[in-house]
Amino acid sequence: MRTIEEKFNKFSQIVIKEALEKKYKLIDEARQQHDRTVSEKELTLLKKAYEKIHDSLEEIEKECNEEVSKAILSGKQALFNRREEILRSVFANVRNRLSEFRKSERYKSFMIDTVLQGLEKAGQGEIQVYADSEDVPLVEEIRAKAGAIFEITESAEDLLGGCLIRNKTKGFLLDYSFAKSLNDEKAAFLENYGLSID
Numbered sequence: 001m002r003t004i005e006e007k008f009n010k011f012s013q014i015v016i017k018e019a020l021e022k023k024y025k026l027i028d029e030a031r032q033q034h035d036r037t038v039s040e041k042e043l044t045l046l047k048k049a050y051e052k053i054h055d056s057l058e059e060i061e062k063e064c065n066e067e068v069s070k071a072i073l074s075g076k077q078a079l080f081n082r083r084e085e086i087l088r089s090v091f092a093n094v095r096n097r098l099s100e101f102r103k104s105e106r107y108k109s110f111m112i113d114t115v116l117q118g119l120e121k122a123g124q125g126e127i128q129v130y131a132d133s134e135d136v137p138l139v140e141e142i143r144a145k146a147g148a149i150f151e152i153t154e155s156a157e158d159l160l161g162g163c164l165i166r167n168k169t170k171g172f173l174l175d176y177s178f179a180k181s182l183n184d185e186k187a188a189f190l191e192n193y194g195l196s197i198d
Contacts, residue, residue: 083190091186095160098178102161108138111163114176115142118165119150125169130155139163 101107119127127150131139139152155164159177166173 087186087189090189091182094182094185098161098182102134107161111135111138112142115139115163115165116146116148118163118174118176119146119148121174122165122167122172123170125167127151128153128166128168130159130164130166132159132161135159135161135163 101110115129118129129139129143129150130153133154136152136154142148143150143152150165155177157179159179160182161178162176162181164173164175164177
C-alpha cells in the first residue's frame with residue numbers, strides 16, 4: 001500500500017508542479033498581453049495627443065498670421081491716409097502759388113515764351129492751342145503780336161495754367177500745362193520723400 005500511496009503522492013506532485021508551471025506561464029502570458037495592450041493604448045493616446053497639439057499649434061499660427069496681416073493692413077491704411085493728407089496739404093499750397101503766379105506779369109512772359117517755343121517745336125501744319133478760359137484772351141494777344149496762325153480752343157479740362165499745343169497735321173500733342181507738371185511732381189514727390197507705399 002505504501003507504494004501506491006507513494007506513487008499517488010509522486011503523481012500528485014508532478015500534477016501540481018505542471019499546474020504551477022502552467023499557472024506561471026499563463027500569468028506571464030497575461031502580463032505580457034497586458035503590457036502589450038497598455039503599450040498600444042499609450043501609443044494610441046500619445047498619437048491622439050500629438051495630433052491635437054499639432055492641430056492646436058496650426059490654429060494658433062493661423063490666428064497669429066491673421067492678426068499680423070490685420071496689423072500690417074491697418075498700418076498701410078494709416079500710412080496711406082497720412083500720405084494723402086500730406087499730398088493734399090503740399091499740393092493745395094502749390095496750387096495756391098500757381099494761382100498767384102497766374103495773376104502776375106511773370107505769368108504773361110511765361111505764356112509768351114511757352115506758346116512761341118511750343119509753336120516752333122510743333123513745326124508746320126494745322127496747329128491748335130488749348131488754354132483755360134481765363135487764358136484764352138492772353139493766347140489771342142500772343143497770336144496777334146506774333147502774327148502766327150493757329151486755332152485757339154478752350155480746354156475741356158482744367159489745365160491750371162499753361163497750354164496744350166496740338167499739330168493736327170502730324171498728329172501729336174505737346175503738353176505745357178501746369179496740371180501735367182503738377183501730376184509729374186506728385187509722382188516724383190512720393191518717390192523722393194519716401195512716401196510711396198509698397
